[in-house]
Amino acid sequence: MASxxxxxxxxxxxxxxxxxxxxxxxxxxxxxxxxSRTVVSTGGNFxxxxxxxxxxxxxxxxxxxxxxxxVGIWYKKAxxxxxxxxxxxxxxxxxxxxxxxxxxxADGNLVLTNEVGELVWSSNVVxxxxxxxxxxxxxLDSGNLVLRRDDGEVLWQSAEHPTDTWLPGVRLGMNxxxxxxxxxxxxxxxxxxxxGVYSLGIxxxxxxxxxxxxxxxxxxxxxGEWNGNIFAGVPEMTSHYxxxxxxxxxxxxxxxxxxxxxxxxxxxxxxxxxxxxRQLIWVPSADExxxxxxxPHQLCDVYAVCGAFGVCDEKRLGARRSLTAAAETIPCSVTxxxxxxxSCWCQDDEAHRPTxxxxxxxLEGVVAVNVPPIPTSLQAFAD
Numbered sequence: 001m002a003s004x005x006x007x008x009x010x011x012x013x014x015x016x017x018x019x020x021x022x023x024x025x026x027x028x029x030x031x032x033x034x035x036s037r038t039v040v041s042t043g044g045n046f047x048x049x050x051x052x053x054x055x056x057x058x059x060x061x062x063x064x065x066x067x068x069x070x071v072g073i074w075y076k077k078a079x080x081x082x083x084x085x086x087x088x089x090x091x092x093x094x095x096x097x098x099x100x101x102x103x104x105x106a107d108g109n110l111v112l113t114n115e116v117g118e119l120v121w122s123s124n125v126v127x128x129x130x131x132x133x134x135x136x137x138x139x140l141d142s143g144n145l146v147l148r149r150d151d152g153e154v155l156w157q158s159a160e161h162p163t164d165t166w167l168p169g170v171r172l173g174m175n176x177x178x179x180x181x182x183x184x185x186x187x188x189x190x191x192x193x194x195x196g197v198y199s200l201g202i203x204x205x206x207x208x209x210x211x212x213x214x215x216x217x218x219x220x221x222x223x224g225e226w227n228g229n230i231f232a233g234v235p236e237m238t239s240h241y242x243x244x245x246x247x248x249x250x251x252x253x254x255x256x257x258x259x260x261x262x263x264x265x266x267x268x269x270x271x272x273x274x275x276x277x278r279q280l281i282w283v284p285s286a287d288e289x290x291x292x293x294x295x296p297h298q299l300c301d302v303y304a305v306c307g308a309f310g311v312c313d314e315k316r317l318g319a320r321r322s323l324t325a326a327a328e329t330i331p332c333s334v335t336x337x338x339x340x341x342x343s344c345w346c347q348d349d350e351a352h353r354p355t356x357x358x359x360x361x362x363l364e365g366v367v368a369v370n371v372p373p374i375p376t377s378l379q380a381f382a383d
Contacts, residue, residue: 027110027137032103033071040076043141046085047076050097053191054081068093070193071102071112071121073143073158078266079282083289085143085165085268086158087193088112089121108135110147110156123147123156143167163193166269168243172210173202173255182255184271198275206254208247209233212275220275221296226256236293243267267292 025042027033038049050069070093073086089112094100099115108127112120125147127135134150144167145158159170164186166172174181183201188194198220200212208226211219224232226247231237242265245258260267266282278294 025139027102027104029104029106029135032101034101035098039139041139041141041143044077045075045141046073046139046143048073048102048139048145050094050100051082051084053084053193067095069095069097069100072193073139073145075266075282078284080287084193085163085167086145087163090163091194092120094120104135104137104147108147108155110137110145125156127155142169144170163187164196164271168258168260168267171253171255171257172200173248173253174204175253177252184269186271186273186275189273196273198271198273200271200277202254202256206249208249208256210256210277212271212277214275221277223277223295234293234295 024040027039033039033049035050038047040047049071051072051074052067052069070084070090071088072084074082074084088102094112094114096115100113100120102110102112105111105122109125110123112122114120135147135155136150137145137147139145142159146154147156148154159167160180160182162170162172162182162184164184166184170182172182172184181201183199185200186196186198188196197215198212199216200210203209203211209231210223212221214220221233223234226232226245229238242261243258244261245256247256248254268280270278270280272278272294276294276296279292280289281292282288283290
């Protein structure tokens with residue numbers, strides 16, 4: 001009797017175990033990502049799950065009592081704190097990850113539903129009914145999330161829909177057949193991954209260079225053309241040869257991609273909220289990201305920032321751009337003051353200038369800043 005009972009117990013455990021069994025890097029119709037559950041790539045490089053951005057003002061709760069959670073992919077190995085490289089529901093956060101879920105739907109698409117069951121995000125591809133039952137989502141060690149059939153056919157992949165980060169092996173460019181563009185779009189702020197005002201993509205006219213645009217149409221910066229070794233407008237690249245760039249242009253597509261000569265190095269390109277393109281490398285010994293290069297260096301490198309025939313004065317330009325942008329786009333006087341004050345502060349005597357951290361905190365309203373005396377160089381502008 002005891003032996004029979006033991007066999008029955010082992011059989012029950014085996015059945016229960018197989019019902020809930022799934023690979024840690026895979027999302028299947030029977031294994032959704034919800035709450036604190038995450039999936040991790042096979043080699044442990046990347047992790048996918050729900051997260052809240054660092055510095056999110058909604059960390060406690062927002063005015064309507066809700067929190068802001070997003071589904072994202074971030075570095076799992078070595079990098080800390082959480083550094084997202086992909087965000088699915090950028091403009092549509094959910095408030096309760098425990099009752100929200102990322103799952104493979106009946107039609108085979110990867111979908112995110114919120115706490116009341118509403119569709120928030122979808123891979124949104126057409127999948128034949130014969131294929132939908134065998135669809136799974138797999139997180140690769142490259143950081144790419146792929147939706148594929150049992151036979152390995154890729155139906156959708158996150159690499160074709162980047163957010164603000166360009167990872168090795170990912171193409172930025174344009175499919176000339178479908179018209180699909182793979183470009184970066186910055187976050188709205190350091191704590192809000194919603195699409196911001198700057199985007200980075202290759203020249204739609206077919207030349208081998210990148211352009212950063214403000215509000216999708218106004219040219220902000222150009223990398224200059226690729227000469228096979230560096231971009232003409234990024235001379236810093238000459239001293240950093242640990243990556244390999246490739247430009248491809250044919251009848252089907254035009255795109256750039258890159259790889260790292262040392263695959264153990266962790267590096268990424270980011271389009272910052274300021275519109276600056278940065279290449280960063282993770283330094284384990286310092287436990288921080290180091291900026292390899294960033295463009296544009298200064299405001300005077302920005303396209304026609306002082307007009308077609310203007311002479312650029314970097315000292316006055318910060319305040320000028322902030323005032324102009326505030327007057328045209330920001331109706332709230334408090335926000336205008338928050339924007340203008342750091343600009344004036346940065347023009348002050350060198351000994352009294354703020355740190356970059358203080359500027360960011362002032363712009364985001366985290367700290368209040370007393371208005372400093374208007375520097376002599378800005379008196380005429382102030383009048």
